[in-house]
Amino acid sequence: MTTTAPATAPATAPETAPETAPETAPDTAVLVVNLGTPEAPTPAAVRRYLGEFLSDPFVVQIPKLFWWPLLYGVILPLRSPRVAKKYAGIWMEGGSPLAVHTRRLAAALQPRLPEVAVLHAMRYGEPAQTARLRELEAAGVRRVLVLPLYPQYSSTTTGTVAALARCTRGSLDLRVIEDYATDPGWVEAVAGSIRAHWQANGRAERLLFSFHGLPQRLVDAGDPYETQCEASVAALARALSLGPDDYLLAYQSRFGRERWLGPATDDTLRGLAGSGVRTVDVVCPGFAADCLETLEEIAIENAELFHAAGGQALRYIPCLNDAPAHADALAALVRRELAAWDHVDAASS
Ligand SMILES: C=CC1=C(C)c2cc3[nH]c(cc4nc(cc5[nH]c(cc1n2)c(C)c5CCC(=O)O)C(CCC(=O)O)=C4C)c(C)c3C=C
Numbered sequence: 001m002t003t004t005a006p007a008t009a010p011a012t013a014p015e016t017a018p019e020t021a022p023e024t025a026p027d028t029a030v031l032v033v034n035l036g037t038p039e040a041p042t043p044a045a046v047r048r049y050l051g052e053f054l055s056d057p058f059v060v061q062i063p064k065l066f067w068w069p070l071l072y073g074v075i076l077p078l079r080s081p082r083v084a085k086k087y088a089g090i091w092m093e094g095g096s097p098l099a100v101h102t103r104r105l106a107a108a109l110q111p112r113l114p115e116v117a118v119l120h121a122m123r124y125g126e127p128a129q130t131a132r133l134r135e136l137e138a139a140g141v142r143r144v145l146v147l148p149l150y151p152q153y154s155s156t157t158t159g160t161v162a163a164l165a166r167c168t169r170g171s172l173d174l175r176v177i178e179d180y181a182t183d184p185g186w187v188e189a190v191a192g193s194i195r196a197h198w199q200a201n202g203r204a205e206r207l208l209f210s211f212h213g214l215p216q217r218l219v220d221a222g223d224p225y226e227t228q229c230e231a232s233v234a235a236l237a238r239a240l241s242l243g244p245d246d247y248l249l250a251y252q253s254r255f256g257r258e259r260w261l262g263p264a265t266d267d268t269l270r271g272l273a274g275s276g277v278r279t280v281d282v283v284c285p286g287f288a289a290d291c292l293e294t295l296e297e298i299a300i301e302n303a304e305l306f307h308a309a310g311g312q313a314l315r316y317i318p319c320l321n322d323a324p325a326h327a328d329a330l331a332a333l334v335r336r337e338l339a340a341w342d343h344v345d346a347a348s349s
């Protein structure tokens with residue numbers, strides 16, 4: 001692939017995919033799983049969502065006895081109204097951006113994979129991952145390939161999707177795509193979206209790759225997330241022929257008081273502005289779909305911060321969302337995984 005549609009390309013897939021398990025089910029289904037997001041930009045809906053998310057022991061490892069009183073007594077009451085306002089500022093006609101883009105991406109995958117059923121699910125909230133597995137099982141599907149929408153593996157994201165799927169699989173045969181941080185099709189899709197942005201807007205003085213952060217403690221304990229983020233950036237820099245001074249890697253969205261992966265995106269932007277850099281392009285290759293962390297934190301909050309620190313323009317490059325190049329890359333990844341699975345099944349029968 002040498003050319004890709006701009007990441008902002010209009011959706012080619014219908015808004016409403018035929019997203020129930022088909023009545024005459026194919027043998028195999030692909031379940032595309034994303035994090036989850038509130039049902040409405042209201043404090044009550046945000047509280048429900050954050051409550052489920054932040055009581056997952058894969059995400060917060062503090063013992064329940066200490067964590068739950070703090071979470072339910074302090075964090076949720078204080079955070080939910082504040083975060084709900086942020087969601088309200090980016091809400092789309094069909095719902096939260098993460099929900100809309102994930103749904104559209106699954107719909108764009110279906111015609112590319114006509115031999116299987118493609119459905120989407122969320123790890124937290126609706127449509128719930130476990131309910132989707134039950135639907136597929138009831139429809140007579142035998143094998144489910146789970147595709148968590150996280151290019152880089154972390155126990156806090158891919159790990160919790162995989163663990164929940166494995167203990168709720170019932171009679172289903174299950175495979176999970178663990179990561180695709182350096183998958184050539186995916187790298188070329190992201191690189192293509194950056195090239196398209198440069199073509200439309202010109203090139204800023206620097207390109208900043210911003211990834212969601214993670215507690216340093218988890219990395220020290222062996223989570224491969226940081227290494228995979230670095231590998232993604234190295235592959236993208238190669239694809240775009242970037243020199244070492246053209247780009248930076250940083251981590252955003254710190255949560256809580258402990259040390260998180262660094263350098264932090266906000267500090268990096270302040271540093272760039274302080275050293276006289278006037279324009280910066282920011283891309284977030286850890287996010288398959290635009291969401292609060294990209295549309296609000298980067299494109300609004302960090303753009304204001306960069307400006308206040310003396311920068312002229314932070315130009316945000318959208319996630320791949322349902323761009324044809326994204327759907328093509330993920331469909332190819334799925335096809336390879338299914339071929340390997342067929343091979344194993346054939347050998348063992
Ligand atoms: C892309 C990878 C992600 C990793 C790794 C990750 C780890 C992680 N996140 C939190 C806490 C929060 N994350 C929040 C939002 C959020 N996180 C991701 C992705 C990763 N998180 C996405 C895609 C989103 C956006 C969801 C949306 O609806 O748009 C939030 C909620 C927003 C807020 O309150 O600020 C929290 C909280 C932790 C603690 C963590 C690892 C330990």
Ligand SMILES: [Fe+2]
Pocket residue numbers: 212253
């Ligand atoms: Fe997060």
Ligand SMILES: [Fe+2]
Pocket residue numbers: 253292293297
């Ligand atoms: Fe955030």
